[in-house]
Amino acid sequence: MLSALAFLILGCAFTPRLNLPGDSSTPKPSATEPVKTIVVTATPALDAPAASALDVQLRNDYENLYVNLYEQVSASVVHITSRSQGFDFFRGTVPQEGTGSGFIYDDKGHIVTNNHVIEGAQDVEVILADGTTAKATVVGADAYNDLAVIRVEGVKPELLKPLPLGVSKGLKVGMRVIAIGNPFGLDRTLTTGVISALGRTIERDNQDALGEMIQTDAAINPGNSGGPLLNLRGEIIGVNTSIQSPSGGSVGIGFAVPVDSLKRVVPELIANGRFPHPSLGFNAYEISTDLADALSLPVKKGLLIAQVQTGSAAEKAGVRGASQRVRVYGGYLLTGGDILTAIDEKAIATRDDMTLYLEGAKHAGDTVKLTLLRDGATMTLNAVLDAK
Numbered sequence: 475m476l477s478a479l480a481f482l483i484l485g486c487a488f489t490p491r492l493n494l495p496g497d498s499s500t501p502k503p504s505a506t507e508p509v510k511t512i513v514v515t516a517t518p519a520l521d522a523p524a525a526s527a528l529d530v531q532l533r534n535d536y537e538n539l540y541v542n543l544y545e546q547v548s549a550s551v552v553h554i555t556s557r558s559q560g561f562d563f564f565r566g567t568v569p570q571e572g573t574g575s576g577f578i579y580d581d582k583g584h585i586v587t588n589n590h591v592i593e594g595a596q597d598v599e600v601i602l603a604d605g606t607t608a609k610a611t612v613v614g615a616d617a618y619n620d621l622a623v624i625r626v627e628g629v630k631p632e633l634l635k636p637l638p639l640g641v642s643k644g645l646k647v648g649m650r651v652i653a654i655g656n657p658f659g660l661d662r663t664l665t666t667g668v669i670s671a672l673g674r675t676i677e678r679d680n681q682d683a684l685g686e687m688i689q690t691d692a693a694i695n696p697g698n699s700g701g702p703l704l705n706l707r708g709e710i711i712g713v714n715t716s717i718q719s720p721s722g723g724s725v726g727i728g729f730a731v732p733v734d735s736l737k738r739v740v741p742e743l744i745a746n747g748r749f750p751h752p753s754l755g756f757n758a759y760e761i762s763t764d765l766a767d768a769l770s771l772p773v774k775k776g777l778l779i780a781q782v783q784t785g786s787a788a789e790k791a792g793v794r795g796a797s798q799r800v801r802v803y804g805g806y807l808l809t810g811g812d813i814l815t816a817i818d819e820k821a822i823a824t825r826d827d828m829t830l831y832l833e834g835a836k837h838a839g840d841t842v843k844l845t846l847l848r849d850g851a852t853m854t855l856n857a858v859l860d861a862k
Contacts, residue, residue: 539706543652544664547708549603550578550637551701553656554587554610554624556595575655575701576600577710579623579740581634586740587700588715589615589622600626602633603662614743618682618751618833619735620715622700623743637702640709642732645669645688653692653714653728655701667692667726675830676716676729685830687729688712694728703730710736750838750861755786756793758814759807760824768802769809772850775823776815780808791844791857816845832859 553573560570574591578584585600592598598610608626615622649669657663671689678684690703694714703712712730719725742749758777759765766774782788782795796808814822818835822828836842838861846853 540652540664540666543704543706543708544654547637547702547704548654548662548664549633550635551603551654551656551662552576552578552585553601553659553661554585554591554700555599555601556592557597557599558594559596573656573659573697574699575697575714576624577700577702578634578636580636581631583626583629583634584613584744585610585624585626586713586736587622587624588713589617589620590715591700592622592624593617598624600624601661602629604633606630606633614747614749616739616743616749618684619731619739619749620684621713621731621736621739621743623740637704638709639733639737640705640707640711642686642688642711642734645672645711647671650706651690651692651711652704652706653690653694653698653701654704655694655698655714657693657695657697659697663698665693670727674729675826682829682833683826684731686732686735686834687715688732690728690730691726692728693724693726695724696722698728752832752836752838752840752859753786753862754788754793754828754832754842754844754857755783755860755862756788756795757781757783758811758825761813765802769800769807771813772847773813773815775821776813776847777822777825777828778809778813779811782811787857787860791855793844793846793855793857794848813847814844815847817842819843819845 552575554576556572558570559567562568572591574587576585576587579586592612592615595612598612600608600610602608606629608629610624610626613623613625647669651667651669653665654662667690669688670691674687674689675683675685676687688703688711692703694717698714701714702710703714705711711733713736714728714730716729717724718727739749756779758779761771761773761776761778763774765771771778779793780796782793793812795811797810799806800809816822817828817831820831836859838859840859841856842859844855844857846855
């Protein structure tokens, strides 16, 4: 015990308390017994190690990275206000206004944002970083990818600073990212985070699912829509578009359209005002176990083709629709048509599977191989995709 005590308080010397006059708590030493001085060493409390010069330099470099990055790219982010007229049952026609973000795409005045930022707008206004306000016209929009292009004219050329485009391929979960936008109207707000996941599929009301989305925990709030998601080189890797939240505010789950989708869609919007989506041109039921049992189908997954549109890619390829109508579960279904099980040997179980594959990997005019079941036998057909 004594050796342990000596180790714990190593390095500090002290003299024990001597008896003072009138102190009866401790017997006084006799005249023949000299007073003994005991020297004990102790260790002082250990202080936190001082930051090394390297630590300080790394911390400063890390902070300066964000500072410099913001100064480099923030002037290319704009504030977008869209205005339209709505109808109220009691008040009649009422003005409506929404705000969002966008970024300068080229030196011709084209600005990229989300489709939902300008959808239905009768008037679009842009505020640039220096406070310049300019009217904008809608060049093109694509609801499926939630991308749109607007254009401002009469703006000083030096204010049109395009942001460089990065690539989506090669992104990794954990990479650092920044988002810049106008959440709640707070112009050019920077938030930081990481890529939380890749290849997310977002289900949307009354729309086809949107795939290959980038998930990030960088704070994204109402008003951030259409703003850039950037890597630490200042390159755009995505366009912030939506959040998942029970409260309506950021809980660290945000989504961005990948820049590779932007590269595919935006040039078409600028050139033609729309993006030609690849299409086969048929309507089909998603096969479930219950439906397969009810109709005695040979497979439990796939698309049971009900109607083939006249003149469509599917019709030209020889795909067959339903030949009869049967009563199932209190309603009628069209049956007897081909069952699509794969496209280009990629298994297709749902309409979303088909949409995500065609939108992500194919263009209008491309040829695809359809794997079908007809009268219990497997067959393949080649179809040239239409544009819709």
